Amino acid sequence: MLLIKNGLVLDPASDTEARLDVLLEGDRISKVGANLAAPGAEVFDASDLIVAPGFIDLHCHLREPGGELSETIESGTRSAARGGFTAVCCMPNTHPVNDRASVTRGIVERAAATASVRVWPIGAASMSSKGEALAEIAAMKDAGIVAVSDDGKPVATARLMRQVMDYCNGLGLPVIDHCEDTSLFAGGSMREGTQSIRLGVPGIPSQTESICVGRDVEVAQITGARLHVAHMSTRASLGYVRAAKKLGLRVTCEVTPHHFTLTDEDVIYDTRFKMNPPLASRSDRDALIEGLADGSVDAIATDHAPHHPASKDVEFDRAPFGIVGFETALALGLDQLVHTGALPLMRLVELFTTGPARVLGIERKLAAGQPADVTIFSTDHAWIFRASDSPSKSHNSPFDGRSFHGAPMATIVAGKIVFRR
Ligand SMILES: [Zn+2]
Numbered sequence: 001m002l003l004i005k006n007g008l009v010l011d012p013a014s015d016t017e018a019r020l021d022v023l024l025e026g027d028r029i030s031k032v033g034a035n036l037a038a039p040g041a042e043v044f045d046a047s048d049l050i051v052a053p054g055f056i057d058l059h060c061h062l063r064e065p066g067g068e069l070s071e072t073i074e075s076g077t078r079s080a081a082r083g084g085f086t087a088v089c090c091m092p093n094t095h096p097v098n099d100r101a102s103v104t105r106g107i108v109e110r111a112a113a114t115a116s117v118r119v120w121p122i123g124a125a126s127m128s129s130k131g132e133a134l135a136e137i138a139a140m141k142d143a144g145i146v147a148v149s150d151d152g153k154p155v156a157t158a159r160l161m162r163q164v165m166d167y168c169n170g171l172g173l174p175v176i177d178h179c180e181d182t183s184l185f186a187g188g189s190m191r192e193g194t195q196s197i198r199l200g201v202p203g204i205p206s207q208t209e210s211i212c213v214g215r216d217v218e219v220a221q222i223t224g225a226r227l228h229v230a231h232m233s234t235r236a237s238l239g240y241v242r243a244a245k246k247l248g249l250r251v252t253c254e255v256t257p258h259h260f261t262l263t264d265e266d267v268i269y270d271t272r273f274k275m276n277p278p279l280a281s282r283s284d285r286d287a288l289i290e291g292l293a294d295g296s297v298d299a300i301a302t303d304h305a306p307h308h309p310a311s312k313d314v315e316f317d318r319a320p321f322g323i324v325g326f327e328t329a330l331a332l333g334l335d336q337l338v339h340t341g342a343l344p345l346m347r348l349v350e351l352f353t354t355g356p357a358r359v360l361g362i363e364r365k366l367a368a369g370q371p372a373d374v375t376i377f378s379t380d381h382a383w384i385f386r387a388s389d390s391p392s393k394s395h396n397s398p399f400d401g402r403s404f405h406g407a408p409m410a411t412i413v414a415g416k417i418v419f420r421r
């Protein structure tokens with residue numbers, strides 16, 4: 001038994017904001033209330049801390065199988081636990097691609113043996129994510145996938161997207177798309193604009209993303225399926241999502257911490273600023289913050305994309321896209337969104353908990369009978385992120401050395417403390 005005492009409980013599902021105790025028994029929450037007593041229970045003093053439902057990350061890359069030099073399920077989930085995440089959804093662009101039940105089962109078994117937090121695999125939409133034949137979606141669902149995506153690439157065509165959506169509709173799975181028109185992308189390395197011209201780096205126009213979001217929303221209108229837009233980065237994309245929601249379509253979206261924090265003006269010749277989608281304009285960034293505040297954006301997701309130091313230590317053009325993100329996600333949310341007054345704290349908690357849960361079609365709340373997944377954090381703890389201190393095997397973060405106010409203080413999964421600051 002674990003008794004979390006005197007914390008400020010923030011539970012978006014019930015709109016609870018009160019100083020309460022939370023009692024965990026076994027792998028379940030058994031009681032939430034004032035002045036709980038539980039003789040013999042281990043006590044966690046959460047005075048001055050926030051007690052929230054366990055954070056869920058809808059989008060990460062754990063690199064196993066096949067990319068173990070950059071990350072493993074073991075190292076990645078230890079980093080996730082430090083970031084306050086109790087469950088992470090891992091994208092299928094591993095080697096081999098998670099396009100069949102045998103690969104899904106391998107990930108689930110590795111996670112059971114080595115992971116610090118829950119690992120919920122996402123299956124590929126097409127075999128090898130090549131955009132041709134459909135992947136073994138139904139068999140993967142039986143093996144444990146929670147969604148479908150060809151992330152790393154977009155679902156190749158509107159026709160394939162229609163097939164994938166029809167198929168997933170019957171199975172009750174959301175389709176997550178990495179929205180990108182590959183013909184416009186054309187070998188670019190950062191957002192096309194004044195800064196890309198100044199740096200002489202090949203640019204990627206913002207429409208590369210929004211054209212594909214528009215396509216997907218149109219196809220969702222045919223199919224009525226659940227569409228989730230991954231790592232949305234532009235004002236125009238947000239416009240399509242807002243319009244889709246207004247029409248009553250089941251369209252959701254996520255935004256990463258780096259896209260609500262940085263812009264293309266921050267890009268320098270440093271491959272830790274190279275990610276896909278690229279850092280967008282200031283106007284795009286401001287639009288994302290509006291969307292996070294007004295409910296148009298459903299979740300904050302990290303797109304944690306570890307790359308072994310050797311692979312990032314090359315010229316900007318040749319470096320792979322992506323940055324690590326678990327451990328700075330909450331702190332960036334607090335610094336950029338809450339401490340600035342853009343969002344109330346409850347809304348930030350929603351974007352890490354009930355928001356992503358709704359995208360997956362599950363419940364997440366602090367109530368008796370629920371899984372004992374809890375994230376305890378401080379809104380003012382002063383600390384500095386040092387990538388070299390991370391249990392992740394990769395250190396490709398543009399936030400290395402940045403100081404923050406607020407951090408995860410404890411992460412509890414199935415009743416067990418898996419991280420404590
Ligand atoms: Zn992607």
Ligand SMILES: [Zn+2]
Pocket residue numbers: 059060061091151152303305
């Ligand atoms: Zn990704």
